[in-house]
Amino acid sequence: MGSVAGIIGFLTNNVITFVFVLSLLVFVHEMGHYLVGRWSGIRIMAFSIGFGPEIAGFTDRHGTRWKLSIIPLGGYVRFFGDEDASSKTDVDQLSAMSEEERARSFAGAKLWKRAATVAAGPIANFILAIAIFAVLFVVYGRTVADPVVAVVMRGGAAAEAGIEPGDRLVAIDGTKVTTFDEVQRYVGLRPGRNILLTVERDGQKRDFGIVPKLVEDTDQFGNKMEVGRIGIALVDPLVTAVEPGGPAAQAGVQAGDRLIAIDGNNVATYYDIARYVGDHGGKSLVLTVERNGQTRDFPMVPETLAATDASGKKKDVGSIGISPIDPLVASVAPDSPAQGAGIALGDRILSVDEHVVDSIGDVQRFVASRPDKPVMLHIERNSLTRDVEVTPKKTEEPDAFGNATEISSIGITDGQKPIKLRYEAYGPFRALGEGVRQTGSIVSGTFEYLANVVGGYMKADQLGGPIRVAQLSGQMATLGFSAVLQFAAILSVSIGLLNLMPVPVLDGGHLMFYAIEAVRGKPLGARAQDIAFRIGFAMVLSLMVFATWNDISSRIG
Template identity: 45%
Template sequence: MEFLSGSAGFLTGYILPFLIVLTLIVFVHEMGHYLAGRWSGIGITAFSVGFGPELFGFTDRHGTRWKLSAIPLGGYVKFLGDEDAASTPDYDALAALPETERKRTFLGAALWKRAVTVAAGPIANFVLAIAIFAVMFSIYGRQIADPVVAEVRAGSAAEAAGVRPGDLLVALDGHPVATFDDVRRYVSVRPEIEILVTISRNGETRDLPMVPERTEMTDQFGNKMELGIIGIVTNQEAGNFRVVEYGPVEAVGQGVIQSWHIVTGTFDYLANLVTGRMKADQLGGPIRVAQASGQMATLGVAALLQLAAVLSVSIGLLNLMPVPVLDGGHLMFYAVEAIRGRPVGPGAQEIAFRIGMALVLMLMVFATWNDISMLLG
């Protein structure tokens, strides 16, 4: 009975929130492809959430099979003329179609229509994230604090540079900062990289160079991560903690800004990965996402939705990478086609898709290995 109880707890605590978050993100991504395809006049034969055998579904009046499939780790839209879920063209089937039907296939569509249809998936992910953040800001507002130093940690980079309690941080590397979160966000992704901190003290500004220390931090759930810190702290008195409320339009603007922060933070992390300033073990896969989903679920629906927004941006960004089999890979081929005036040959595309699939599988294996190592460690 203990085993059954533990299994039920794992299912409801981790797997269920993970599936809710993943299904939302996948559905919105594929709906982007679907809506753009329909708008472009491209025939669509299937819309699936999940891969593998169909669990249940129905066929609409346009001939599209809507279905939920057995393996809930993705999804796809299959266009007329596709051989499989990866949108590999079925050249034999295309040759057998009459001219009127061939124009309704994905391959037979104009180049710009194909590009719009492919790009619509990642764009839908960004729109989802912006919408979630906008709703959260509209309902709850945003807690902010002024970038005023209340305490300087002993032995820190800030102490060595001459930062004092009461100093107001006004810019980092020339970029203005308005809140303490702006400072934390900028510094955390720059471990061991010299930054120029501009402070205001007694009405005078000073530029203080310092190098954030790479430090292992532990969050409230015990998850460890490496971040850059300079050793400053604020508090209620110095930072004037307050909640800023936003109207609908302002909330959307804040949603765009928040989503953009995730994009830039991702690129900063990748740059640190390449230069060796951060470890690759922070790159997680489905196990870590499931764990994070369960942890956020304990904090409430709002926290889980915000995780969904972060993951939606990440998945949209990943899909735009110029790797064959990903949306960005297809867009890369379309760019080549636009320059050459003719599409890349089927043989070259097949080779590229095989290489792309190998790269994606390697990334998945590596991320899953990191997840397993995290659980065992």
């Protein structure tokens, strides 16, 4: 972290959200065990959120101790006859029980009841994830981009295969795709592996064999990750605004230039430039752009500015004074709501219904789900600000299959090559189905990542522990409660999968023992189980140490 102040800041920004998210997931997981155990007639001694000494609690009329413990990194349900929180059987206690007591113990329950009780925890995590995704889809819907290629990066896998701007992606490895995100997710998990991309060009379908390349990507919070990329983008990386007197302006860069490369490194999006420049304040670099069909190089030295990232962390970053996301109106459609409201070219939109916006894209996404509902734009013109009320109207846009889809718009663009966006609303049943699909996608994606690690296609440094989870929790909190819920759903699936690993101490290890018992007709001996539990504990501890080391390395490296 670098300093005591940094540690305090990290804790302040992240721990509260982390404890909330993890406690919710642990509660649901353990409640799965508790409910099925109670239904199976098993006596429950304790239900704890957290480990270690009890902070607060109470005992209910069934004799169960409900408690909050001091270490908020998990939880447990302890059944009658368990030796400890890991559900290891207390052999001495079991042998001293009466028949009636043995029937109420976990170890004395029928095999199927024990298996159902153990499996209920991970299953509860999957159900929670599905429910969260379904609620988010019902409440917010989503805005998606059609899988149409706007940019093909020079020297990228797509360019080498023959993909061209304007191609519509219709399938990957025979699976239909309807959004650009689906393409990115699939490609991201398959670096170095052959995939078959089906595109539609001039009304004809064509197949292209492509091998995604492994690249290091950086998100808006500065988190680095390795992903597969084929070198395509939705939007031309065009310069919309050039700051007068800035390094780019002094070098000769103009609005409308398309960004091609920086220091010889090809770029697919404006943000590739922004990340590189941000790390090179005060250092000479060369920006390559395309203007009127010709490529030009512009040497310049980024100035160093103080900035605050999305997580509230202050740092110095390089800037050359260009932007693709200046919320500047570059075109107004004839007879559009914007034209009727008096919005003109060059107007800068500062907020929509008091929501601050950074780009025309933000405005478009905000109004997409508000047809016929007036919104208030706060705009700047000639250094003066004023409020303008405008009512979005429905327009028809073709979806990935050419079907007309309604989306609301006010008829403005930022001058970049247009993105085909469409808003999708969800009813309860469709949202539930999409929640199942999203959860299944996370499960399959997790196995794909593990296969990539084993196969040597990716590094294992993306496995994170409690520090990274806390960091991501805090970052999601800066984006709003819906982002925290989405992160909780993803983490819930991860917890469910982790607990299903066939490792003693974890739920999957218990289920493995029960499978062996079903085959043998009797459980493993006490000594064999004790050795297995010790090995399992060592494996889990090693995984935690490895994940925590990854967390620390990512913060100091």
